[in-house]
Amino acid sequence: MNNPIEVRDLHKRFTLHQQQGVVLRVLEGLSFEVRAGECLVLHGRSGAGKSTLLRSLYGNYLADGSIRILHRGAPMELIGAAPRQVLAVRRETLGYVSQFLRVIPRVSCLDVVMEPALARGWSRERAEVRARQLLTRLNIPERLWTLAPGTFSGGEQQRVNLARGFMVEWPVLLLDEPTASLDEANRQVVLQLIAEAKADGTAVIGIFHDRAAREAVADRYLDMTGEEYANAS
Numbered sequence: 001m002n003n004p005i006e007v008r009d010l011h012k013r014f015t016l017h018q019q020q021g022v023v024l025r026v027l028e029g030l031s032f033e034v035r036a037g038e039c040l041v042l043h044g045r046s047g048a049g050k051s052t053l054l055r056s057l058y059g060n061y062l063a064d065g066s067i068r069i070l071h072r073g074a075p076m077e078l079i080g081a082a083p084r085q086v087l088a089v090r091r092e093t094l095g096y097v098s099q100f101l102r103v104i105p106r107v108s109c110l111d112v113v114m115e116p117a118l119a120r121g122w123s124r125e126r127a128e129v130r131a132r133q134l135l136t137r138l139n140i141p142e143r144l145w146t147l148a149p150g151t152f153s154g155g156e157q158q159r160v161n162l163a164r165g166f167m168v169e170w171p172v173l174l175l176d177e178p179t180a181s182l183d184e185a186n187r188q189v190v191l192q193l194i195a196e197a198k199a200d201g202t203a204v205i206g207i208f209h210d211r212a213a214r215e216a217v218a219d220r221y222l223d224m225t226g227e228e229y230a231n232a233s
């Protein structure tokens, strides 16, 4: 296995036990891989299952099929992996920037952003240098850095979340609408951060409702009906 991530015959269905046991078949036999430095954009109408796919890849939803990821140089099957293995993959190999920041009371903005680096054993000094750079690039005013982000605006919280997501290099990075609700200047910063991650060899899988952003980063699209096609732009 040479690709950072390979997905085979992925299925996800939801059974609505509270609603007559109705079964929703959301993902039906998806197969794809993403190469190092490549960005695969998930494409499909609202409700097609894009967020469900990202959550399944991250292990928040338990899907059927195979998700193999290159972890510490060796292929690892994520479906059915032990929780501590999944946590190790999330610490070292698989990043995920969701749409919303998970706010922890009393934890400062700087600490929230530095956490992925500290979890990998970086020194506080090294982590703080990188966090300050990212917060500056993402236009978070310095007076906010020591405050807990719970009271920040929606856009500020999203940018703190992005700074956290780009704090370390990820072999595989999942992005759920990273440019939603950002102004043009900040959108450009995020597109630049994605380009830098790709140049460093990150395999990116993302949802971008904004067409200009999508076309700026996509190398390939995954049609959620299962088809793939190359970026025409």
Ligand SMILES: Nc1ncnc2c1ncn2[C@@H]1O[C@H](COP(=O)(O)OP(=O)(O)OP(=O)(O)O)[C@@H](O)[C@H]1O
Pocket: 014, 024, 026, 044, 045, 046, 047, 048, 049, 050, 051, 052, 053
């Ligand atoms: N936890 C859940 N329980 C039950 N059904 C769910 C759950 N999560 C998603 N679904 C259903 O799966 C389908 C796909 O939802 P999903 O959020 O993945 O779509 P999407 O392509 O990301 O949509 P959008 O572009 O509108 O964000 C929807 O019909 C949704 O109702």
